[in-house]
Amino acid sequence: MESFRGIVASGGVALGPARVWRRLVVNPNLGQKTDAPAEEHRRLDLALSETRRQLEELRTQLQDRLGQDHATILDAQLLILDDETFLGQVREAIDDQRLRAEAAFSRAMSEALVPLDLSGDALFRERMTDFRDVEQRVIRALSDHVSTLPTLEEPCILVSSDLTPSETAGLDFEKILGFCIDGGSDTGHTAIIARSLGVPALVGLRRASQEIRHESMLALDGELGVVHSDPDPAVIRRFESRIRRRQGAQRRLAGLQTLPAVTTDGHRIALSANIEVPEEIDIAVRNGAEAIGLVRTEYFYFRHEVLPNEDEQLGEYLDVLRRAQGRSVTFRVLDVGGDKLLAAVGGVREYNPFLGLRGARFLLANPEILRTQLRALYRASVEGPMRLMLPMICDLTEMLAFEDHARRVRESLLEEGHDFDTEVPLGIMIETPAAVAMAEELAARAEFFSLGTNDLTQYVLAVDRSNLRVSRFAQPQHPAVLRAIRDAVRAADRGRIPVASCGDMGSNPVLAMLLIGLGVQGISASAASIPALKEAIRSISFADAQAWAEEATSLSTVEEVDAFLRNKTHGLLREFVSRSKASGGDREPGDEA
Amino acid sequence: MAVRTAKISDPVGLHLRAASRIVQVAKEFQSEITIAYDGVETNAKSILGLASLVARYQEPLELRAEGPDEGAALDALVQLIEVGLGEES
Numbered sequence: 001m002e003s004f005r006g007i008v009a010s011g012g013v014a015l016g017p018a019r020v021w022r023r024l025v026v027n028p029n030l031g032q033k034t035d036a037p038a039e040e041h042r043r044l045d046l047a048l049s050e051t052r053r054q055l056e057e058l059r060t061q062l063q064d065r066l067g068q069d070h071a072t073i074l075d076a077q078l079l080i081l082d083d084e085t086f087l088g089q090v091r092e093a094i095d096d097q098r099l100r101a102e103a104a105f106s107r108a109m110s111e112a113l114v115p116l117d118l119s120g121d122a123l124f125r126e127r128m129t130d131f132r133d134v135e136q137r138v139i140r141a142l143s144d145h146v147s148t149l150p151t152l153e154e155p156c157i158l159v160s161s162d163l164t165p166s167e168t169a170g171l172d173f174e175k176i177l178g179f180c181i182d183g184g185s186d187t188g189h190t191a192i193i194a195r196s197l198g199v200p201a202l203v204g205l206r207r208a209s210q211e212i213r214h215e216s217m218l219a220l221d222g223e224l225g226v227v228h229s230d231p232d233p234a235v236i237r238r239f240e241s242r243i244r245r246r247q248g249a250q251r252r253l254a255g256l257q258t259l260p261a262v263t264t265d266g267h268r269i270a271l272s273a274n275i276e277v278p279e280e281i282d283i284a285v286r287n288g289a290e291a292i293g294l295v296r297t298e299y300f301y302f303r304h305e306v307l308p309n310e311d312e313q314l315g316e317y318l319d320v321l322r323r324a325q326g327r328s329v330t331f332r333v334l335d336v337g338g339d340k341l342l343a344a345v346g347g348v349r350e351y352n353p354f355l356g357l358r359g360a361r362f363l364l365a366n367p368e369i370l371r372t373q374l375r376a377l378y379r380a381s382v383e384g385p386m387r388l389m390l391p392m393i394c395d396l397t398e399m400l401a402f403e404d405h406a407r408r409v410r411e412s413l414l415e416e417g418h419d420f421d422t423e424v425p426l427g428i429m430i431e432t433p434a435a436v437a438m439a440e441e442l443a444a445r446a447e448f449f450s451l452g453t454n455d456l457t458q459y460v461l462a463v464d465r466s467n468l469r470v471s472r473f474a475q476p477q478h479p480a481v482l483r484a485i486r487d488a489v490r491a492a493d494r495g496r497i498p499v500a501s502c503g504d505m506g507s508n509p510v511l512a513m514l515l516i517g518l519g520v521q522g523i524s525a526s527a528a529s530i531p532a533l534k535e536a537i538r539s540i541s542f543a544d545a546q547a548w549a550e551e552a553t554s555l556s557t558v559e560e561v562d563a564f565l566r567n568k569t570h571g572l573l574r575e576f577v578s579r580s581k582a583s584g585g586d587r588e589p590g591d592e593a
Numbered sequence: 594m595a596v597r598t599a600k601i602s603d604p605v606g607l608h609l610r611a612a613s614r615i616v617q618v619a620k621e622f623q624s625e626i627t628i629a630y631d632g633v634e635t636n637a638k639s640i641l642g643l644a645s646l647v648a649r650y651q652e653p654l655e656l657r658a659e660g661p662d663e664g665a666a667l668d669a670l671v672q673l674i675e676v677g678l679g680e681e682s
Contacts, residue, residue, distance in 0.1 A: 076613040076640060083616075085639035112641040115633075119647040127609050127644060 001235065002211070003228045006180070006202035009191035013246065014178035014200050014220040015239045018212050018229065019156040033098045040094045044101040047141035052081050054137060057309065077134045086112060102139050109135045152176070157218045157227075161209045163190050173197055173283065178220040180227050182209045189277060192299075196280040198528035202227055253531035257288040261534045263516075267542035270522035271534055272327075274502055278316070281323040284527035288534060291328040293524020294389075294450070294502040295320060297373070298335060307369065313376035321383035328385045330450065330502075330524075332429065333373055335391040337362045354464060359392020359429075364401050374409040381421035389427045389450055394434040396441050402426070403445065427497075431455035436484045443495025449488060451520065453503025457481050476505040477561045482514065482553040489519040500524055509536035510569055516542070517549025595663040597656045599674040607648035614677070616640050618669055624660025626670070637670065 034040050059074040080086065086108060093104035113131060116124050152158075152175035162183040168190055179194050184203035194201030200222025212218070212229050219231040219239045228235055261271040272293035273284030281292060300308060300316045308316075321329055337350075337358020350356035363370040377388060390402045406426055413420055428435070428442060431452030435442060443449065453476050458465045460481050463474045475481070485501075492499035500522030505511045507525040512533055515523060525533060548568050552561050603611050607630075619626050619637040626637035630652065635642030637656070648654060654674060658666045 072610045072613065075617075076609045079613055079616050079640040083639045083641050085636045086641040109641075112645050115645040115647050121606075121647065121649075124606070124608075124647050130609060131641070131644070 001228050001230050001232050003226055004180070004202075004205050004208045004211070005226050006205035006208070007186055008201075008222055008225040009179075009181075009184070009186040009188070009203045010194035010197075010199065010201040010222055012178070012198060012200035012222040013239060013242045014157055014218075014222070015236065015243060016155055016157050016177040016218060018159050018180075018214060018216050018218045019152060020209055020212055020214045021158065021160045022209060034094075034100050035098070037094050037098060040099075040101045040104070041091065043142055044090065044094070044105070047101065047138050048081050048087075050141040051134065051137045052078065054141075055081075055134075060309065073130055077130060080131065080134050102142050105138055105142075106135060157220055159209050159212050159218075168193055168279070173279070178202075178218075178222065180205055180208050180212070180218070180220065182206055192276050193279060196275070196283045196527040250531075253535055256531055256534050256538070257286075259288075259534070259538070261290075261537045263537055263540055263542040263545070265541040265543055267516075269516060269537050270500065271530060271537070272330075272500075272522060272524040273527045273530060274524050275320075275527070278319050278323055280527055281320065284530065285323075285325065285327070287527050287530040289327070289527065289530055291330070291522075291524075292320070292324055293330050293500055293522060295329060295331045296335070297331055297333060301334060301336070307372075310372050310376045310379075313373060314379050317377055317380035318383050321380055321386065324384055326384055328387065330387040330389055330427075331377055332389045332391055333370065333377075334363060335359050354458065354466075360390050360394075360398045360402065361392065363390075364398060367405065370405055371409060374406055375413065378409060378413055378420045378424065379418055381424055382419055386421070387425045387427060387448065389429060389448075391429045391452070392431060392455070393428040393442065394432050395438050396445065399428060399442055399445050402428075429455075429502075430488045430499075432459050433484065436460075436488050439488045439491030440494065443491045443497055446495075446497060448497050449492045449499040450524070451485060451488060451499065451501040451503060451515075453481070453485075453501060453505035453515075456484060456503070457505075460484050475558050476503070477511055477514065477552070477565065478558040479553060479555050479561060482518065482549070482561070485515070485518050485520075486549075486553055493519065498522065507533070509533055510565055512536065513540060513545045513569075514549050514552055514565075517545035517547070518553070519546075595658045595667050597667045597671050598653050599656060599671040600653050601648055601650055602675050602677075604650050606650050606652075607643060607646060607654075609644065611674075612640055612643040614673060615643060615670060618673055619666065622658070622660070622662045622666035622669070624658040624663045624666045626656065626658045626663075626666055629655040629657070 055074050055078050059078070089108040089111070090104045093099045093107055094101060099107070109131065113128050116128050119125065152172050155175050155177050157178045157180060158176055159180040160182070162181055176197065176199055178199050179190055179201035181190055181201070181203045182205050184190055186203060188203065191201055191203060200220050202220065202222065202225055205227070208227065216229050217231060219228040219235055221227065231239070261269045263269070270290060271288070272291035273280070273287070273289035274294040274296070275281055275284060275292055276296045276299040284292065300313060317331070335358070337353060337356055357365060377386070380386070388406070390399070393399055403426060410422055425447040427448035427450060428446045429452040430436060430439065430449050432455070454465065457463070457474050457476045457478070461473060461475070461478060463470050465471050465474045489499050499520050501515045501520045502524040506515055506523040507529040509532055512523050512525070513536065516537070523533060552564055555561050555564060601607055616638055627634050628637045628643065628646070630646045630648045633646060635646060637643065656667050656670055660666070
């Protein structure tokens with residue numbers, strides 16, 4: 001038995017055979033040979049057109065932001081991709097020397113650059129970096145076309161150095177028991193997918209994909225962050241019993257998939273999912289989500305090195321709506337700043353980013369970014385029902401400015417003859433104390449509220465949730481937060497607009513009951529948490545939830561709220577309280593193996 | 594076949610921007626066009642070829658064109674190399 005330690009990107013336990021996938025790394029300096037030159041020509045063509053797309057995109061952006069002058073370098077780089085003399089040499093090297101496309105391109109480039117290198121002229125030599133940059137891009141693009149993931153025949157734990165979004169997109173999720181990734185981060189694409197699927201994932205395993213043998217048995221512990229290969233029989237038994245316990249609950253929850261989220265006294269709750277990547281929608285739908293309550297559109301921006309243009313965004317949003325199959329989808333417009341810096345727009349590290357240029361402030365300061373996104377979103381509205389939501393609103397001025405941008409976008413789309421839904425509801429996130437204080441006025445303009453409980457908690461309690469020294473104080477059940485939520489919900493009711501919650505608070509069944517008791521009509525939570533939430537909702541009465549919420553809100557300290565919840569939930573909620581605790585660690589002593 | 598000589602008007606020589614302009618202009622013509630400098634000849638429609646000439650300020654380039662629009666092609670390129678490039682930068 002051998003054990004590898006990594007960082008937990010998604011919790012859970014899995015036991016199964018390893019499917020090791022190693023990306024073929026082609027070192028252009030090694031001159032690996034090929035016996036299929038036609039395949040190398042095809043890869044080269046694909047890589048050239050991918051590089052052309054990247055450079056053209058970059059040029060458009062530079063031109064818009066800095067003027068024609070700065071785009072000239074890119075003109076020269078684009079010309080290389082059409083340089084028939086040079087490409088002729090590359091193709092010759094593939095045919096005559098049987099080189100792989102990487103090596104052929106790299107060698108032809110080096111030969112072409114010899115005179116520049118020898119010139120001894122600083123300016124000429126500098127120019128080489130621009131050519132080498134193209135070479136890097138082409139080689140990177142080639143590596144994306146090296147090999148595709150294998151089809152998964154049976155349930156397995158996928159082991160890989162890393163997985164790109166296009167690779168994970170092609171996976172059969174039903175066959176994935178867990179992920180073990182050498183690189184990666186807990187905010188990466190694979191981590192998001194794993195959490196949504198509710199399967200364990202470890203990242204940062206360093207050399208696991210080199211050392212774990214294909215088909216060897218793996219015991220993956222997504223609580224302790226360790227994976228054992230060829231585990232001892234005792235370890236296998238422990239894992240089997242942990243998995244059995246989870247499976248029992250999962251089977252029970254699976255039976256709820258088609259049942260409505262309704263309390264014992266008939267109060268209906270709209271249960272929907274938060275998503276970041278389109279594939280999560282499939283998982284959410286499978287888990288019984290009746291809508292997509294939050295699409296974090298940042299993901300569509302972060303996966304590009306440069307800002308995605310209108311048509312690229314349109315393609316992504318259409319994909320989201322298609323996958324939702326007629327369910328309502330609430331898109332939150334780009335929410336950058338704070339913990340999410342956007343390199344493509346020159347993200348600046350701020351001294352106090354959570355109080356800096358983020359959310360609505362960022363968008364209103366960069367109206368062309370907002371405009372492009374709104375155009376793409378409106379145009380996507382032909383595909384299915386949607387709502388648009390602005391993050392980090394503080395007051396009516398921002399709300400009105402947003403409305404104004406949306407109105408102007410609609411007018412120009414109409415003028416251009418585009419088909420779209422002109423009555424897409426415009427709503428706001430309630431996540432600042434200022435928005436709570438101004439909720440009455442905001443409810444008079446906005447068409448819906450969505451409570452962003454993570455940010456609301458950090459701003460109400462003055463706790464930087466990314467600061468490990470204080471993040472434990474970020475408790476959404478604090479009476480101060482509960483009272484802010486109560487006030488926002490009351491304002492929404494008076495303004496006769498719907499109010500839902502889309503923060504992490506709603507993923508916890510006990511805290512979700514408080515939200516429901518406080519009067520939110522919808523809960524949007526992670527796809528994986530939906531079955532347990534539905535079970536919780538179906539096991540209590542709305543009258544009880546209201547009474548608990550009222551009592552909890554009237555208490556003086558968070559400790560009192562915790563004690564109260566422990567008591568109250570003892571009876572009806574006992575089962576899922578123990579489970580929600582278990583999801584933090586259901587292991588037995590000795591599991592450390 | 595048309596042949597002309599042109600001296601580089603740009604003080605930094607045949608740098609990247611200048612080479613790009615030459616390629617772009619040359620591609621507007623059907624004729625085969627070559628540019629020779631210091632004994633090395635290259636296709637005028639090849640950016641890497643032009644860059645590898647490492648041609649400097651005031652040095653003469655020899656241009657040759659062959660095709661239906663060879664005269665016009667060399668007129669445009671000579672104009673560009675002797676006047677246009679310098680003006681541009």
